[in-house]
Amino acid sequence: MTTHTFDIVVLGGGSGGYAAALRAAELGKSVALIEKDKVGGTCLHRGCIPTKALLHAAEVAEHVRDAASVGVSATFEGVDAAGVRTYRENIVAKKFKGLEGLIKARGITTVAGLGRLDADRSVRVGDDVYVGADVVLATGSYSRSLPGLEIGGRIITSEQALALDVIPERVLVLGGGVIGVEFASVWRSFGAEVTIIEALEHLVPNEDIALSKGLERAFRRRGIQYSLGTRFQTATQDDSSVTVTLEDGKTFTGDYLLVAVGRGPVTDDLGFEEAGVTLDRGFVTVNEELRTGVSGLWAVGDIVPGLQLAHRGFLQGIAVAERIAGLSPAPIPESQIPKITYCNPEVASVGVTEQAAVAEHGADAVVSYEYNLAGNGKSEIIGTTGLVKVVRLKDGPVVGVHLLGDRVGELITEGQLAVAWEAHPEDIAPLIHAHPTQSEALGEAFLALAGKPLHAL
């Protein structure tokens, strides 16, 4: 057995873990980063990056199909699954190489292997033990299923969906959250018949109801079918298809069933509880500084309850590294973290929904304004419908920004600044939005809430 000592040992090299390692190294700490697979984790290899590459290919397919509507002659001849795969894999490979280079350049020691937490801030990898003055747990998440629903064959998770070498003709998606609607959107653009099955009353049920309803309308226009408000009961499969039965007896059949019902924390059998870490339904309990109850043990990313997003992992990793180095970064509330669902049309939001603001402050204390993208020149040009909704407290700050439409994800940063800086619409209304841009729609909403609408009543 060999013991290696570092200032910081990071267990898991995904978004949360590698961000902690990079920032800690920048702050002069010696760092060991333990990873059993590939640095970059879910986001780079099985999540954000490959799915966004697929969504881009889907967008190109849609543009080619619609080319005649803007006077361009093009013929859509289909989607080459192998070609899409090569494009996607090349992007991931490039980003992976870049990340490996960065980690090396910062002098971080990467350790390949499965790590298990022991007592006294040590992590065992095979016969080696890595001891840190501080240890950051960042083991990430896995695709969950439902009781009685076994993954295998034609019943797949997002990992197998990404690796599919065929474009399915008919596909079922269980779960109308972010991952479910993104895959539904891709497959529809690639020509598949798609049905989403969601037990709650709406698609993207964590979003403001205006966005959920808007997305449902847009999906209906795109021919994406969905069943809302009835729970899944069973799924059966044979050599050529999968059939899902809902609790009301209704059945749906497809070539594949994508199970996209959420992600669970990777914390089983890794020694966390034995080392004194408290788990709640598998998630690591931390305080707002991301400290576990055990001195010198921290946790970041998807194993910490809350939004499972890569940029939240980055932010948490950076904050933990800075705290270990004696700095005092302010904790970031979850409500200030922007969320984007990259389906067609995109859904983006930050802050609270109107429904949550009313529940917290009362209906009389909340004012909202919706601007329809039909009034926005750039949206008309690129052929998207959708909306911008801004929620403020009466005579008070902006508390929520909610967007629906092609490309609106790129606008959410402005919403985040408004929410995080507790700006009043009156503060933002005088700031100029370039014309013609989709950002003008956000500007119009701020103008309207400040009592001086320009292109609206």
Ligand SMILES: Cc1cc2nc3c(=O)[nH]c(=O)nc-3n(C[C@H](O)[C@H](O)[C@H](O)COP(=O)(O)OP(=O)(O)OC[C@H]3O[C@@H](n4cnc5c(N)ncnc54)[C@H](O)[C@@H]3O)c2cc1C
């Ligand atoms: C299909 C899909 C699409 C997504 N799209 C987006 C998106 O567009 N935007 C966004 O913000 N988020 C997206 N996400 C979520 C994002 O990928 C996660 O929030 C992010 O990867 C979490 O980072 P993490 O560091 O907590 O965990 P992970 O990225 O899961 O990394 C954990 C790492 O730890 C390693 N590990 C685990 N246990 C051990 C062990 N015992 N020893 C050694 N190594 C170990 C794993 O191999 C892994 O590399 C998506 C996720 C999926 C599945």
